[in-house]
Amino acid sequence: MSVALFSITILFAYLLGSIPTSVWYGIGYFGVDVRRLGSGNAGATNTFRVLGKRAGTIVMLIDVLKGWTATCLAPLLYYFNAIGDSEVLTYKIIFGIIAIVGHIFPVFVRFKGGKGVATLLGMVLAVHSELALVCITIFILTLIASQYVSLSSILATLAFPVLSLLGVFGQPDPLLVAFGFAMFLLVVFTHQKNIVRLLKGNESRVNIFRNSKRDQ
Template sequence: MYYLFSDAYHYRGLVTIFGPRNNRGPYRGIYCSFRNRLFKKRIKGAVLILILGLLLSYLIGSIPTAYIFGRIFKGIDIRKHGSGNVGATNAFRVLGPAIGITVLALDALKGVIGVVPVADFILKQQVVNELLIRVLCGVIAVLGHSFTVFLNFKGGKGMAATLGVLIGLSLKFSVLKIILLSEILIWLMVFLFSRIVSLASLVSAVTFPVFFIVLRQPWPLILMSLGLSIFIIARHKPNLSRLLKNQEPRLILNKKKKI
C-alpha cells in the first residue's frame, strides 16, 4: 500500500492550524488525532476510487470488438468461424481486412483508455504512485480483453490490448517510445518474412521484457513486461503446437474470405 499511497501524509493545512508536527504544546494531541482521522478517510476514498477505476479498466477491456462487428456486419458469431478466437487476426480472416484492421485499432484503444483516461481518473486523488497505477490499469484492461465477462470469460489473446497499453504508457513516459517502435518493427519484420501472425506475436512477446530490462526501467514496468510476455505466450499455446508441426496458417493480405 505504501507504493500506492506514498504521498498520503501531506497535510500542510493542519500544520498551519495546529503547529508543526513536533509541537509539544497543548494542541499536539488534537493535531495528531485530527490528522490520523483525515488520513484514514482519505485512504478509504482513494481505495474506493482505485477499485472503481480498475473495474472500469476491466469492463472497457472486456468489450468484445470482433464479436460485435461480426454480429453487426456479417450476422455471425465469429467464435464459430475461423480459429474461433475473438481477436483481430481471426476478424481479419473471417470478416475481411477493413474490419480486421478496425478491430485491431479498437482493441489497442482499450489498452490506451485504461492507461491514460482511466488512470488519470484514479490519479485525481493525488495520493498514488502514477507509474504503478497506470501499469495496473493497463494489465487489468488486457485481462478484460482476454477474459471478457460478456462472452463467458473467453476473449482474445491479449496482443492488441498489450500494444495499446504500451502506446498509452509511451504517451506518458517518452522513454518508452523507443520500446514501442522497436516492438512494432520486430513484429512487422517477422510477419513480412513469415506471413504468420502468431509467430510475429510470439517473437514480440519474447523480446518485450528484454527491452525493459536492458534499458533499466522501473520495477513495475519490468514486472508488467514479464507478466504480459508469459501471458501472451501461454495464450498462444495452440499456435505454438501448430508452428512446431508446420501447420500454422499464413495470413494472405489480398485474400478475400466469403461467408
C-alpha cells in the same frame, strides 16, 4: 487513493477491456459470429481471417484503444490529485493488465475472448510509446517474413522486456522489466496451441496485405 475510487476504476478498466469488439462488430455488420469460423478465437487475427482486412483493422484498432484508454486512467487520476507522481507507472500497469484480463475473459460473452495482444499493444503504447513503436516494427517485419501472427506477437512481446533490460531507452526500470516478462509469459500462455502448431509446421498463415472477397 480511496478503496472506493480504486475499485470503481478497476471495474471500469475491466469492463472496457471486456468489450468484445470482434463479436459485436462481426454480428452487427456482417451477421457473422467470428467465434464460429476460422480459429474460433474472438480476436483481431481471426477477424482478419474471417471478415477481411478492413474489418480486422477496425477491430484491432478498437482493441488497441481499449488497452490505451484503460492505462491512461492512471495519469487522469494523477491530474485530479488522486495518486502521486511516483505511483503513475504502477497504476498504469495495474489498469492495463486489468483491461487485458477483461479482453481475455470478457463478462459480456461468457468470459471467452481473444488473446489480448492488441489490447496489450494499446497498454504498452500508453506505458512507453517509444519502446512500443520498436516492438510494432518487430511485429510487422516478422509478419511480413513469416505470415504467422502468433510468432510475430510472441517475438514482439519478448522484445519489450529484453530492450527494457538492456536500457535501450535509458536506465532500466525494474518494474517495467518485470511487467514486460510477465506479459510475455501471458502471451505465451494464451498462444499455447499456436506454439504447438508452429512446432509441427501446421500453423495458419495470415496474409494481411491481400484483399479478401469481403474487402472488394
